[in-house]
Amino acid sequence: MNKPSLAPKSKQRRFWSLFLLLSLLTLAVIYVSLTNGTFDLTVKEVFRTLLRIHPVEDYDLVIFEFRLPRIVLGALIGFGLGIAGAVLQGISRNTLADPGILGIHAAAGAFVVLFMFFTAGTMQAPAWLSVMSMPMFGFIGGLVAVVLLFLFARQHGEFHPQQLILVGIALASGFGAVTLYISLKMDPQNFEMATVWLAGSINNANWRQILSTLPWLIILTPIIWRRGTVLDLMQLHEVSVKGLGVATGRERQILLLCCVGLVSACVSVSGSIGFVGLIAPHIARRLIGNTYRYIVPLCGMIGMLMVVLADFIGKTVFAPAQLPVGIVISIIGVPYFILLLFKARVK
Template sequence: MHKDSARRYWTVLLASCGTILAVAYISLTNGIFDMTVADVMRTLLRIHPVPEHDLVIFDFRLPRIVIAALVGLGLGVAGAAIQGITRNGLADPGILGINAGAGAAIVIFMFFFEGQISGTGWLSVMARPLFGLAGGLGAALLIYIFAWRGGKLDPQRLILAGIAIGSGFGALSLYLSLKMNAQDFEMATVWLTGSIWNANWDYIVSMLPWLLIFVPVIMRKSTILDLFQLEENSVKGLGVATEKERSILLLSSIGIVSACVAVSGSIGFVGLIAPHIARRLVGIHHYRVVPLSGTIGMLLVIVSDFIAKTVFAPAELQVGIVISIIGVPYFVYLLFKARA
């Protein structure tokens, strides 16, 4: 039985990775400026490079695909962790208000610094993720204050507090965006709906450290996430420092989500859908659910971004809108299933 479940896990994981590569290839070769396989290979391998092909691949399409993959990975992993912490399958970073807190901080950054800090050093690259992290931590602190009850963190109050805090930060973001000039308002509006059209290599460099630090932390804590599905007293009886472990997992999730929001805006539902699909495919053990949630999140965002940039070309949808079109019906389905 164990061998069958392990075989199933590796089959699903490899199939997901293969599908990601196939969709990435399609996205790389298709668009307003179509390219052949030979064109792409020659450009990537630097065989008789053509400036136009270099521009399309290295400045526009490849950074966008990489950003979509990293954002999907981060949101999927963070969503699995948050659902494990709260023991609630309807929880995700957006519902908990972490997206809204990080988003509000970045709108403040756009409002005061017009979206950038002068210079080309690490400060200019890392400024937006750092603002996002500060906003995510601020939202988490407020959620902690309201969700703390009887000397411990109440998972149900956590969600209710997150919805309320998220609404407040969303209102703050809207108020500040209305105070911007027309150009900055348009940029903030597009970003708030979830968009990676302005992807570049600096954005990739700015979010990689957060993913490299926090994703392994959550994966190493996957056994703790399994234990959190038990009653609180049972978990403590097994010798687990519940508040410490919950704080580490929650802070790791906030770091990941803040980095993702900093480069892509508030993309919802990925952290909700990916863990559900992963659990349906490989079971409830988090050492399998967490990495598979990451790969499914990657696939969701890459596919949604490809749809967003091609369906109404040359006009373009925001990737957050496409994912919402997929996510809202799935969320309603989960609500009805939970009631049943």
């Protein structure tokens, strides 16, 4: 009689242990990233600068202008993309679903590049307003992708996993072509900026970008987490879920909108960083099982660790050149994706 009550407690303890471990690993990477680079700093110098104890101008410049904004933005982007990937895999019942594979990345990126094209050199508004407007354009692009997914990937009100992937790949290719066409129409300076941005770069991170991303994560993450039970039920057959009294259409739309918001906020400041939303849910399920109440926050932490670590690798291993974080993650993600496809084919 005691076993059913002990299992959830055991799982909860495991979750908190994993959450603490991932937090410590992330903090360790942040520490290494803060102290290492072209201008090395000691732990004492970092803490004295952060705590404003006898601040030194050079240390302030290195930490607050170059390293810390980049680390914080990378952590936020990884957190958002990891959670978005978990949501998409949950509502589609497809473990290969991912914001990049489903075309949401490409659509949001296309609309952000469109925004950059029409406002470059003409927008007289303050810089902070431009930065805050980019997530909204990305959100519109993400919505366009979701509407097209709903139109072409559903039959009789149900998503078909294979059709969802095929439609998503087609959308990603189409929006990618649109993005390339728009970027080629830009002047050389803006074209170079757009190209670096599209590779998934946070090299030029600043505090304005962090402020534009943070509200989306603060508002949308709790909405998703509170629907963890709904995501668990969505793994059942559609008829069974409706029989349990779940308004699947309404819940799926809410979760999709939240997912689009997270992806758009991340894409607008970093470009297309793929595979985080694909890999993080797979690792989380291996660590904690299939309970989305635990999967969602773990996916956020795993995504955070992935992006911060990939950014550190990109700026140090290939120094003095800096490899965009999106390319570093793709180097890891492509073989992993091929392995997943091979396993799915074997099954």
